[in-house]
Amino acid sequence: MNLKKEMNYARLLMNKTEVGQRVYQNHDKMMYIGGDNMRGLFQELDVNKEKSLVVCGSGDPGLEVAYQDFSQITCFDINLFARHMLHVKLAAIKALNYQEFCELFQTSLTKEWLDKISPYLPDATFLFFDNLFQLNSSKLPNLFTHNYSKHALYFFRKCQQNFSVYNEQEFSKLKSCLQTKKFQFLPLDIFQKEKVNSCLEKYDFIYLSNILFFASMPVADFMKNIFPIFYQSLRDDGVLVVNYFHSYMDELKEKRTFKNRLYQERNSLLYEQIKRYCNQEIILPASGFGHGTGGKDFVLAVKK
Numbered sequence: 453m454n455l456k457k458e459m460n461y462a463r464l465l466m467n468k469t470e471v472g473q474r475v476y477q478n479h480d481k482m483m484y485i486g487g488d489n490m491r492g493l494f495q496e497l498d499v500n501k502e503k504s505l506v507v508c509g510s511g512d513p514g515l516e517v518a519y520q521d522f523s524q525i526t527c528f529d530i531n532l533f534a535r536h537m538l539h540v541k542l543a544a545i546k547a548l549n550y551q552e553f554c555e556l557f558q559t560s561l562t563k564e565w566l567d568k569i570s571p572y573l574p575d576a577t578f579l580f581f582d583n584l585f586q587l588n589s590s591k592l593p594n595l596f597t598h599n600y601s602k603h604a605l606y607f608f609r610k611c612q613q614n615f616s617v618y619n620e621q622e623f624s625k626l627k628s629c630l631q632t633k634k635f636q637f638l639p640l641d642i643f644q645k646e647k648v649n650s651c652l653e654k655y656d657f658i659y660l661s662n663i664l665f666f667a668s669m670p671v672a673d674f675m676k677n678i679f680p681i682f683y684q685s686l687r688d689d690g691v692l693v694v695n696y697f698h699s700y701m702d703e704l705k706e707k708r709t710f711k712n713r714l715y716q717e718r719n720s721l722l723y724e725q726i727k728r729y730c731n732q733e734i735i736l737p738a739s740g741f742g743h744g745t746g747g748k749d750f751v752l753a754v755k756k
């Protein structure tokens with residue numbers, strides 16, 4: 453990827469201050485911290501742990517599967533900048549101790565942090581951020597979403613629940629085994645049928661997170677054109693996480709938000725159609741919480 457082109461996109465994004473749930477682009481803001489409770493999910497799953505395909509996002513999903521003993525980890529994303537976030541996370545684990553790692557992800561990336569982790573960064577990622585710091589370091593935080601530094605402690609406890617790497621012992625384990633892991637970034641829009649068809653291999657675990665929630669593609673089209681490709685890409689006994697529902701349930705059940713209702717409608721459509729397609733039980737592990745306060749998340753997944 454051409455650095456100059458990336459810088460142009462990044463410059464535009466840094467000047468856009470609004471964040472929010474919308475359709476994702478192939479050059480977009482990067483998630484600084486992940487939101488799903490993958491750590492809790494793995495306590496519910498019985499799956500072979502060799503080859504995985506997970507959304508890249510903040511890089512945290514890839515780190516979680518690495519921690520969970522998968523050896524081959526392909527992180528896909530429509531957003532090409534997501535690979536920089538993954539590289540920053542991997543370099544930070546290698547270069548920093550646990551306290552420093554926590555400090556970096558409870559604050560924001562600075563030039564000092566960048567230099568400290570630079571020996572472990574690919575050139576493209578180092579140059580990308582280094583040039584941005586030279587251009588306008590005060591606006592660089594605008595390039596990130598899900599940076600919880602304003603409420604660091606509160607959210608960091610959630611991060612610790614959701615992803616192993618934010619816990620001290622787990623961080624050490626990951627640090628010591630990272631060399632043995634094979635990470636790969638795959639640029640992919642999961643709604644582009646031809647591309648999905650041509651680039652998938654066979655996996656023990658596929659994780660689409662909550663991408664479907666943002667999709668403009670109707671559920672029926674997804675089920676007809678996309679779902680079968682992912683399902684066929686599972687190895688025997690493999691698990692495909694089709695959707696992740698944040699804060700599906702409020703603490704007070706009767707107080708449903710608009711978001712919860714949307715989740716519910718999509719969920720029931722998906723649930724029915726997946727059941728018809730797979731003719732099998734669907735795993736729906738309740739899985740702690742992600743973003744929601746007092747809410748309960750759950751996961752829609754199928755096993756081959």
Ligand SMILES: C[S@@+](CC[C@H](N)C(=O)[O-])C[C@H]1O[C@@H](n2cnc3c(N)ncnc32)[C@H](O)[C@@H]1O
Nearest residue numbers: 476486487488509510529530531641642661663
């Ligand atoms: C849906 S969330 C998943 C994040 C993940 N749960 C985490 O904890 O880091 C956001 C990520 O999904 C990616 N994404 C959104 N739509 C996509 C699509 N159609 N194909 C591939 N990736 C997509 C976004 O670019 C973003 O990085």
